[in-house]
Amino acid sequence: MRWGLRSRGPGAAAVAVARSRWGPPWSPRLPPVRAASGAGDLAASPDRGRYRDTVLLPRTAFPMRLPGRRQPDTELEIQQKCGFSELYSWQRERKVKTEFCLHDGPPYANGDPHVGHALNKILKDIANRYHMMRGSKIHFVPGWDCHGLPIEIKVLSELGGKAQNLSVMEIREKARSFAQAAIEKQKSAFIRWGIMADWNNCYYTFDGKYEAKQLRLFYQMYDKGLVYRSYKPVFWSPSSRTALAEAELEYNPEHASRSVYVTFPLRTPPLKLASLLDGAAPVSVLVWTTQPWTVPANQAVCYSPQSRYAVVKCSTSGDRYIVAADKVTSLASTLDTTFEVISTFSGIDLEGGACGHPLIPDKVSPLLPATHVTVAQGTGLVHTAPAHGMEDYGVAAQHSLPVVLLCTWPSLFILQDDCSVDEGGIFTAAAGPELESKAVLEEGTDEVIKMLQSVKSLLKEETLIHSYPYDWRTKQPVIIRASKQWFVKISDIKPAAQEALKTVKFIPATALNTMADMLERRPYWCISRQRAWGVPIPVFHHRARDECLISSQTVEHIAKLVEQHGSDVWWTLPPEQLLPKEVLSQLGGPDGLEYLPGQDILDIWFDSGTSWSCVLPGAEQRADLYLEGRDQLGGWFQSSLLTSIAARKKAPFRTVMVHGFTLGEKGEKMSKSLGNVLDPDVIISGGQDQIAEPPYGVDVLRWWVAASNIFTEVTLGPSALSAARDDINKLRNTLRFLLGNVAGFTPETDSVPVDSMYLIDQYMLHLLQGLASKVTDAYKQYDFGKVVRLLQAFYTRELSNFYFSIIKDRLYCEKEDDPKRRSCQTALAQILDVLVRAFAPILPHLAEEVFQHLPYGTEPKSVFRTGWISTSSIWKKPGLEEAVESACAMRDSFLGSIPGRNAAEYEVTIVIEPGLLFEIIEMLQAEETSSASQLSELTMASQCTLLAQEPRQRPADVTELAGTFLIDLEGGDIREECSYKVLVTRATKEKCPRCWRHTAELAGALCPRCAGVVGGA
C-alpha cells in the first residue's frame, strides 16, 4: 500500500502552498460523531467483551484530573522530583554562547505576597523558562527594595507611643527585622510559584555591598555636577521640628485660618495692556491667601492664561484692581463695595507684567502664567511663595525664581539662601526685625496682617474654616517650609535620556510615549529624605557655617566601611572614624573636627534605581528585559534610566515590558474593605472551607497570568480561576489521550519515516510545524496570551474535534505493530512532544508531570533540561492541505446529513469529474471502493467509493449532496473550482463485533481486517 503522494497529477512539488476557501475542514463546526477523546467507549460494549483483549486501548497512569489537594500536592512532589530548585544553577553551568538577562525590579519588602506579585513574577518566569529552553543561559537575580518610609511608618505605628523615644539605630534595627521577615515570606511564596531564579544570591537594597555601590554612584553623579543641594518646600511640623511625609499628615476639617485680600501694586504693565493702563491712575493686582505669614516670602503672582480678567474701579476708594472677570461681582460683595468694569482681557495679556511687593520696597514680583491657577476660589490671581507651597515651587523651578527670601532688608546682613522660617516655625532674622522670633502661625500672622494694614495693602481679613494638615503624632498644625534638599539635575540628563530611549524596545509600544512624556514633565528629582531607614547621603556639614564636605576620598572611605559593616556605621561610628585619616588631619584632627555627618538619607527610588550597577552582569551591564507594572514608567524604569544615563550615558535595558494591575472580577480595586482580596496562598492551597475556596495549585494561577490580556488591567476572581482550571483539565484530557496511545511505542525503533506516513498523519505534522513556529514567535514577542490561544485552538479543534475522532479505529483495532498504526503513533509522539514543550514555560508542573509519564525513555527526564521544540522542515507539506481539506469538506457534507447518527452505519460514494480534484482525492484512496483507505478513515464511513462519473444504478434510499471546492495551488497560479457529489447510503455489510464498523460479510462475524488481526495475534 502506498500512502505517499502519487507521482502523477499535481504531485508533491506541484501541490505547493495551498489555501482553500474552506476554513479549517472542521469548520463550520459539526458535532463530532463520537466523543472526541473518550478512550473508554470501545471497551464499554458487552458485545465487544469477547474481543476486549485484542483491542489496543490507551494505557497510561496519567490522571484525567487532580481533584482537591492532589493538585497542590502533586506540584510539590514534581518540584522535588524534577529538581526545580537546582534548575537555575544547572542552566548556568551549561556551556552555551547566548545569555538572556532579565533584571528583577525589586518588590517592596513590607507585606505579604499578593496576586500583583504573582502576575509580575510569573510573567518573568515564563519569559525566562522560554529563553532557557531555547538554549540561552538565564541571568535572573531576584531582589527586594528594603528601605523607606512605608516600612519605617509601619514599624513606628506598631510601637505606638513608645516610637517617639526611639533612637535612629533603634528604628533602623526594627525596620530591618521587619523587612527581613517580609522578604522571607515573599521569597518562599515566589519559590512555591515555581519561579526559577538565583534564590541563593538575591540582592537586597539594605545589603552593605549594594549600599556601597550606591554611594559610589552618588559620588560619580556629584562629581559630574549632576547632584546639587537647594531649597525645596516640604510639609514641616513645627511642633516636632521635622519634615513630614504625606502619610504622616492628618487633615483637620475644622481648622480656622485667617484669610486676607491683599493688593500688589502693578509696577510694570504688561505690554499688551500698556495703553489701557496708561499710568494715569495706579492699578493693583488683588490676591487672596489663607496663609498671610507667607506674604513676606512672595516671589511672584500667578494667573491662568486661559481665563478672562478685568480692570475694575472700586466705587468706595476709587482704586483700580485687576481680578478674574468671573469674580468681579462676588469680590465686590465680599469687600462691601461695588466694582465698575473698565475693561476685560484674556489672561495671556498679562504676560510680561510685574508688581511691587507690598512689604518689601524695591522687590519685584513678576506676573507669571501657571496651570494650577483657577478662578474657583479667591481672585484668580495667586500669591506665590515658592518656599511655602508645592505648586509655587513648581512655578519657581520653571521660571528660575529664587525659592527663599533673598537679601531684602538693606540694614541686615542675611545669608543669601537661608529660609526665613526656622525648624520651630519661627521667623528668622531673614524675615526682618518686625517678624524675627515670632511664630508664623500665631503672632507672626498677626504681625504680617498689621504690616499689610499699615501699608494699606489689606482690603479684608476673615476667618476661614477649612481642612488643614496636622502632624499625626502631635495633633498640631503643620506648615510648608523650604528646607535644604539634594537634587539630581534632571535638565542635564534629560536630552541623553531621551536619546537613549530611542534605542529601547517598549512592549506595548505606546508605553514609550508615556515614559517619554513623564520624563519630559519631570522638573527635578529630590533625592534626599529626612528619615532613619535608608542609605545615608555621604556628606558632612559644618557645625556653624553652611558648608558641605564631600570628596572622592571621603566617599570612598565611607563606601569601604559600608561595604564591610553596612550603612549603620554612619550612625554608630564617631565622625572622626567616618573620615579618612588624611582628610581628618587636614581638618585639625579629631579634637578640632568641626564637621558632622549629615542626617539625610537617599530616596528609595535612588536606592532601587541603582540596582543595574549592582546586579547586571558583564562589562556592559545592560539587561535584555525589564518587566514591571505600568506605574514603574514614572518609577523604577525612570530612576534606573536616569542613574544609568548620569553614570554612563546609556540605558540599562534593551526591552521594557509593561503590564497592568490586578483588579477584582468586576474590574474593581482589590481591597480589604471590599473583601475581594485574593491571597495567592489560598488560591494555591485552598482556604478554610475547601469547597468555597478550593486548592487550585499554582499552574492554574500561571495559566490565568498567561491567558490574561496583561497590557490592560487584569481581573481575577473565583470564576476566572475555575475557568483556568477547566482549560487545564481539557489540556490534561488531550495529554492523557496522547500518552495512552503512545504506550508500547518506542520512537527510535517504531517511528515511520515521514514520507511513508499516512497522509492524514503527515498533514498533522504539517499543522504541528505551523503551530510550533507560531508559538515560538509569540513567545519571542512575549505575547503569552497568543501562545495560550494557539494551543487551545490546536488541542480542541485540530486534535480533539478532528484528528482524535478519526484515528481511533487505526489505533485500537489494527495490529500493534501495523505500519498504519505506527504511522499514527509517530505523529502522536511528535504532537505530544511539541505540545508539552510549547506550554512548559507556562505550566512547568504539568509539563514535568507529563514527562514523568512518558512510556519511552528520555534522558534526563525533565522537559526543561532537554531543550525547546524541534520540528523538521520536511514536515512542511502545504500541498497536503488540499487533499485533506477537500476530503474534509466532503466529509462535513456527509456528517451534516446524518446529524446525531453513527457515521460507521453508512457508506459514501464520492463522485468527481476527472481533473485536479479527482487526482487529489485519489491520493487518499487508490482503489475504487475501500473500507480501509485514508478517505474512509477521514469520512468515518464504513466504506468509500470514489468515482469519476455518476453510478448507473443507485439505491432507493440514497441521499445526494453536492458541493464545490476551490483548489488554489502554486500561490494562486493554479486555481480551479471543482464540484463534487456525495452519495450517502446505509451500510450494506454487517456490523463487526470487534471494530463496530459495518464491514463484516456475515452477521456476528469479524470483518476481514479484524479476522486478520485476531487470527494473526
Ligand SMILES: [Zn+2]
Ligand atoms: Zn472489524
